[in-house]
Amino acid sequence: MEKLFDDKVRVNLEYAHHQQDTYEFYDNSALEEFATVRNRLNHWFSKYPDGAKKQLKRDLQSNFxxxxxxxxxxxxxxxxxxxxxxxxxxxxSTKNPDFLAKKGELEIYLEAKVATDESNEERALKAKQNIIYDAINQINCPDYWISIREITFLSKKQAKLGRIRQSFEENISKYGALLSTEREDTYSERQEKYITYADENIKIVISLWPCSIKKSRPIGSYLGGSYMGGCEESIRSAIKAKGYRYGNLDKPYIVCINSLSYKHTRTEDVYDALFGRQRVKLFEDLNNLNQELTGSNDGIFDQSSKHSYSSVSGVFVTRVFPSNIHLANHWLVKHPFSNNEFDFNNLALSFIQVSGNSLKEVPKMTIADIMQ
Structure with missing residues (x-):
């Protein structure tokens, strides 16, 4: 029988590196928590249609x-x-959705789509940063945590990783006690203790603070980032990519979105994507599933918009990873103006529907309830 992860002796007790392939990590990890994930995914895979298993396994290996x-x-x-x-x-259409789900006389088309807020340029930059993170995490630095303050790429050439590690190790060994940040240090005093590596290709700035525990890698904090707004645009774009992909459908159609944005995924983000970001919102209702219904024409479901994606019966949004099944929230929202009407009471999941002038939750089961 085809298995997603073969039975074999596993000895890797390290956590994943930034550059490490996700499938490869799960396949080789001997850590108990990832053995649990591996067993879960193998169980799911055993129920996947036999004729599609080989392709799914290849897809997991190439685009996890x-x-x-x-x-x-x-x-x-x-x-x-x-x-x-x-x-x-x-x-x-000559294209094919991901699934046709049947239960008695019920039939639904399902499409699975990952949504992110990263452009191709941002993904490329992140990949370059991950190379630097993995290099710095190889530094021998038992007495200090390392905080990454700056990484600036000055050319398109590959950074000299060995030289970077050697430079930081020498500075930490010689001056670590003097340059380690103390709790009472002012902001300017902390800046004076920064350690910088720079050459013609890259500039990296780090700071240190004392570490009193045994650790597997020295980086304690990474580069932060700032952003305005939520992830509604990535959700909206994902639905647009799939909404009319298959033309006029003969059965209900649910678009399923996994929101992996670096921004938080909240009720407001989902509602802004579906009903429009210019809709009237009360502060006290933010992230409340039950709200007054208002809309604007930038919403996927707004009837006055140029495209209301009426072939879509509803949208399922979550933020799920192999390790957080028991914690993952979901938003299953019925399209109020769909041409492919579907009674969402036929699903076990809680869902949200328009009732009069309000958005109302119909409480049923969570992801954890169904998949525990």
Whole structure:
């Protein structure tokens, strides 16, 4: 029988590096918490259609996040009593949605899509930063935590990683006691203790603070970032990419979104994506599932917008990883103006629908309730 992760002796007791392939890490980790994840994914994979297993395994090895979410969606609806087939033929398109879910006389098309807020340029920069993080995490630095203050790339050439590690190790060994940050230091005093490496290709600035525990890697804090707003645009873009992909469908259609944005995913982000960010919002209702319904024409579901994506019956949004199934929230929202009407009471999941002039939650089951 095809398995996602083969049975073998595993000896790797390290946590994942920044550059490490996710599938490879799960496949080789001997840590108990990741053995649990591996066993869970193997169990899900055993229920996946046999004819599609080889391709899904290849997809997990090459693009883990997207393939994992397909596996998750399959499991989530299987546990609600549906039988799923992969890539069904649809009447008005040569393209195929991810799944057709059947339960008795019920039939639903399902599409799984990962949403992020990263541009190609941001992903490329993140990959370059991850190389530096992994190099610094190899520094021998038992007495101090390292805080990354700045990484500036000055050319397109590869940074000299060995030289970077050697420079920081020498400075920490010689001057660590003098340059370590103390709690009572002022901001300017802390800046004076920064350690800088710079050459023609890169500039890196770090700071130190005392460490009294045994640790597996020295970096205690990474580069931060700032942003305005939420992740509604990435959710909206993901739905737009799938909303009319298959033309006019003959069955209800639910677009499933895994919001992996570096921004938080909140109720307001989901509602802003679906009903418009210019809608009237009361501060006390922020992140309240039950709200007064107002809309603006930048919302996916707004009837006055140019495209209301009426072939979509509803949208399922979550933020799920292999390790947080028991904690993952979800928003399953019924499209109030869909041409493919579906009774969401046929699902076990809690859902949100328009009732009069309000958005109302119909409380049922959580992801954890269904998949525990």
């Amino acid at each position: 996040d997207s393939a994992f979410f397909e596996l998750f969606v399959h499991e989530l609806f299987t546990e609600q009593g549906f039988c799923l087939t992969t890539h069904p033929i649809v009447p008005n």
